[in-house]
Amino acid sequence: MTKRTDAKPALQLAGALDLSPAPESCPAPIKSRYGHFIGGEFVDGDDHFTTVNPATGEVLAEVAAGSDETVDQAVKAARKAADGVWGKMSGADRGKFLYRIARRIQERSRELAVLETIDNGKPIRETRDVDIPLAAQHFFYYAGWADKLQYAVPGGNPTPLGVAGQVIPWNFPFLMASWKLAPALATGNTVVLKPAETTPLSAMLLAEILQEVDLPPGVINIVNGAGRTGGAVMGHPDIDKVAFTGSTNVGRIIMRQIAGSKKKATMELGGKGAHIVFADASLDQAVEGCINGIFFNQGHVCCAGSRLLVEESIAEEFLERLKRRVEVLRIGNPLDKNTDIGAINSVKQLGTINKYLDIGKNEGANVWQSPCPVPDKGFFLPPTIMSGVQQTDTVVREEIFGPVLSVLTFRTPAEAIKKANDTEYGLAAGVWSEKNSKLFEVAHALNAGIVWANGYNLFDPASPFGGVRHSGFGREGGIAGLWAYMGGIS
Amino acid sequence: MRTSVDKTLKMYVGGKFIRSESGRTTPATSAKGRPMNVAAASRKDLRNAIQIARGAQAGWAGRTAYNRGQIFYRLAEILDDRADGLPTTEADTLSAADRAVHFAGWADKITALLSSLNPVAHTYVNYSMVGPMGVILACPDPADGLTGMVEALCGPLVMGNSVIVMVSAEQGELAVALSEALAVSDFPGGCVNILTGDVASVIGHGIRHDDLDAVYLLGEAVDSSLIAEIHTENARVMRRFIQAPRSTEPAPPGRLVQLAEVKTVWMSSAIMGGGGAAY
Numbered sequence: 001m002t003k004r005t006d007a008k009p010a011l012q013l014a015g016a017l018d019l020s021p022a023p024e025s026c027p028a029p030i031k032s033r034y035g036h037f038i039g040g041e042f043v044d045g046d047d048h049f050t051t052v053n054p055a056t057g058e059v060l061a062e063v064a065a066g067s068d069e070t071v072d073q074a075v076k077a078a079r080k081a082a083d084g085v086w087g088k089m090s091g092a093d094r095g096k097f098l099y100r101i102a103r104r105i106q107e108r109s110r111e112l113a114v115l116e117t118i119d120n121g122k123p124i125r126e127t128r129d130v131d132i133p134l135a136a137q138h139f140f141y142y143a144g145w146a147d148k149l150q151y152a153v154p155g156g157n158p159t160p161l162g163v164a165g166q167v168i169p170w171n172f173p174f175l176m177a178s179w180k181l182a183p184a185l186a187t188g189n190t191v192v193l194k195p196a197e198t199t200p201l202s203a204m205l206l207a208e209i210l211q212e213v214d215l216p217p218g219v220i221n222i223v224n225g226a227g228r229t230g231g232a233v234m235g236h237p238d239i240d241k242v243a244f245t246g247s248t249n250v251g252r253i254i255m256r257q258i259a260g261s262k263k264k265a266t267m268e269l270g271g272k273g274a275h276i277v278f279a280d281a282s283l284d285q286a287v288e289g290c291i292n293g294i295f296f297n298q299g300h301v302c303c304a305g306s307r308l309l310v311e312e313s314i315a316e317e318f319l320e321r322l323k324r325r326v327e328v329l330r331i332g333n334p335l336d337k338n339t340d341i342g343a344i345n346s347v348k349q350l351g352t353i354n355k356y357l358d359i360g361k362n363e364g365a366n367v368w369q370s371p372c373p374v375p376d377k378g379f380f381l382p383p384t385i386m387s388g389v390q391q392t393d394t395v396v397r398e399e400i401f402g403p404v405l406s407v408l409t410f411r412t413p414a415e416a417i418k419k420a421n422d423t424e425y426g427l428a429a430g431v432w433s434e435k436n437s438k439l440f441e442v443a444h445a446l447n448a449g450i451v452w453a454n455g456y457n458l459f460d461p462a463s464p465f466g467g468v469r470h471s472g473f474g475r476e477g478g479i480a481g482l483w484a485y486m487g488g489i490s
Numbered sequence: 491m492r493t494s495v496d497k498t499l500k501m502y503v504g505g506k507f508i509r510s511e512s513g514r515t516t517p518a519t520s521a522k523g524r525p526m527n528v529a530a531a532s533r534k535d536l537r538n539a540i541q542i543a544r545g546a547q548a549g550w551a552g553r554t555a556y557n558r559g560q561i562f563y564r565l566a567e568i569l570d571d572r573a574d575g576l577p578t579t580e581a582d583t584l585s586a587a588d589r590a591v592h593f594a595g596w597a598d599k600i601t602a603l604l605s606s607l608n609p610v611a612h613t614y615v616n617y618s619m620v621g622p623m624g625v626i627l628a629c630p631d632p633a634d635g636l637t638g639m640v641e642a643l644c645g646p647l648v649m650g651n652s653v654i655v656m657v658s659a660e661q662g663e664l665a666v667a668l669s670e671a672l673a674v675s676d677f678p679g680g681c682v683n684i685l686t687g688d689v690a691s692v693i694g695h696g697i698r699h700d701d702l703d704a705v706y707l708l709g710e711a712v713d714s715s716l717i718a719e720i721h722t723e724n725a726r727v728m729r730r731f732i733q734a735p736r737s738t739e740p741a742p743p744g745r746l747v748q749l750a751e752v753k754t755v756w757m758s759s760a761i762m763g764g765g766g767a768a769y
Binding site for chain 2: 092095096099137140141143144145146147148151413435436437438440441442444461462478479
């Protein structure tokens with residue numbers, strides 16, 4: 001008979017998970033220097049900054065920072081296209097251009113995935129299976145709306161707004177570009193897009209695709225740069241609509257900047273998603289869901305499930321299961337097909353996350369980090385779990401935007417709902433139970449734009465995405481994603 | 491001078507090109523002036539097609555909406571590519587391609603537009619969703635050419651049904667050209683089938699078959715004398731009969747909903763259960 005011991009069960013893997021490196025080798029050419037894409041042409045810029053590979057810290061390319069004059073040129077090109085060819089084109093023909101873009105993205109998907117992974121640091125597994133396919137799907141979805149807009153609003157006879165200024169973040173560079181561009185174009189608007197300064201490369205490859213599909217010049221203009229350039233786009237007097245995805249703080253700056261103008265706006269901002277696990281949940285699935293919720297894309301996800309709320313009766317066991325699973329996540333070369341967790345996007349963001357870890361320790365949190373090996377160059381952080389934290393702790397209230405999970409407990413559904421809603425944010429939340437009625441009641445009580453029941457971080461262009469309260473307003477995806485780009489409907 | 495290779499015109503059923511089990515054909519003339527024999531669908535051909543369509547329907551409806559949209563789009567790609575080679579005008583083929591693009595767009599949207607979340611006065615989530623009826627027999631107006639055939643098959647398919655399109659022998663060559671485009675468009679075998687022959691007689695067989703869910707006629711697909719007969723026979727099994735105008739414009743949502751059923755689900759949304767008997 002086996003002698004019982006107090007030792008915790010451990011996974012006896014005996015090296016079975018030591019896989020040979022499997023780097024994705026599809027070529028993704030990178031130029032040494034990038035300017036902007038204005039009026040259908042690549043144009044040189046000046047005042048260059050660098051974009052680096054976060055997995056190595058090495059410089060990838062020099063990128064121009066758009067000046068006020070550059071932005072003005074781009075807006076003029078967009079206005080010309082809006083008043084001319086694009087504004088007058090039939091919806092069916094606009095749709096065909098969007099379908100072309102969707103198909104070309106599918107055709108060049110692996111090249112795009114590799115480029116995105118190199119520039120962003122996220123694992124190839126994610127760019128290959130999530131970012132790029134979803135981006136193509138977004139164009140495909142909104143392509144189909146272009147000749148059906150009269151059905152998108154009851155009694156509506158929608159018109160384009162004109163020129164949209166769009167500023168997107170670095171966490172899903174290509175996907176966020178597609179979320180912004182596809183509905184804007186389907187509804188007959190033209191765009192000036194400003195990619196994030198740490199991840200400009202995939203947008204420049206998109207510009208090549210736009211040339212390939214003969215998109216009329218000026219319909220999409222891309223101006224590179226950092227916050228100053230983004231401010232110039234948002235503040236330009238001839239922009240009719242601003243769309244921003246990023247932090248709540250920058251969202252506030254933009255809303256003040258456009259105050260008093262007639263610009264329409266949508267804001268997709270930060271979050272501090274509650275992830276509720278009831279004792280009657282399928283625990284193995286819930287563990288996977290929680291990991292997906294916070295460690296997907298290194299936690300650089302505005303809707304990340306960064307606050308785990310576990311029913312007290314299972315809290316200890318669940319935390320053990322969670323840690324045991326997190327320990328076998330592989331962190332490393334993002335281009336390796338076996339990598340689960342890639343690089344933190346920038347040294348700046350790594351500093352921000354580490355600052356929060358210090359705050360957590362100072363406020364009394366138990367900080368646990370996966371013992372997995374971490375590369376010695378590049379910007380990496382092992383998956384981190386903070387337990388013993390309170391609702392009032394900084395790490396529970398503020399968005400960390402990294403692979404850091406806070407763990408709290410509750411006793412009743414009412415307490416779970418109250419704690420989940422005790423935040424200034426309201427982007428997304430998750431709930432796990434095998435009881436459907438409980439899922440519905442809790443999901444309906446959660447004050448968030450999106451609630452996932454028995455799942456997390458699920459995205460589909462047919463499903464609206466966006467937050468409430470300080471997480472912003474407006475929706476991207478679905479029918480609701482069209483409304484923000486339509487005039488003449490209210 | 492080269493001796494041309496004449497094509498045997500077959501029907502398209504279950505993803506395969508078949509002759510009529512009856513061995514019968516109808517003589518016609520090809521667009522290039524060659525004599526040809528169009529397969530003449532029999533009652534047994536229709537019964538086989540209905541059985542195959544029934545078997546394929548769940549698989550087709552079970553595909554993701556995105557996948558179905560891409561398959562419609564693939565049909566448009568093929569038609570566009572062959573625009574100068576099909577036995578109809580180039581304008582007709584291009585219009586048919588555009589029609590397929592239009593329906594590609596509906597594939598992942600129409601249920602969102604026609605379904606509803608119903609505000610019932612109970613602690614239940616109550617939603618109604620549009621879903622497929624099953625197997626539909628569709629007949630285009632011959633005057634609408636290839637565009638009419640594409641319209642006739644796209645409406646039923648986009649709602650998740652299987653469809654059997656019945657085309658007159660006069661348009662047999664064009665029907666085969668369409669079948670050849672469908673066959674390389676990634677439609678799963680059996681969800682779309684094309685029969686050729688005498689339209690009135692095949693419809694007459696269809697409305698006496700108990701496992702056909704709807705008859706979908708566009709424009710002047712059949713003589714008015716057959717219309718009353720369709721109504722009468724349909725009454726026996728509550729079969730739907732959708733009559734639509736010609737295919738100048740694509741089917742609006744109000745017609746697409748006629749090619750679907752509405753299902754409503756009451757899902758308890760209270761932790762303590764919502765059974766609450768009031769008696």
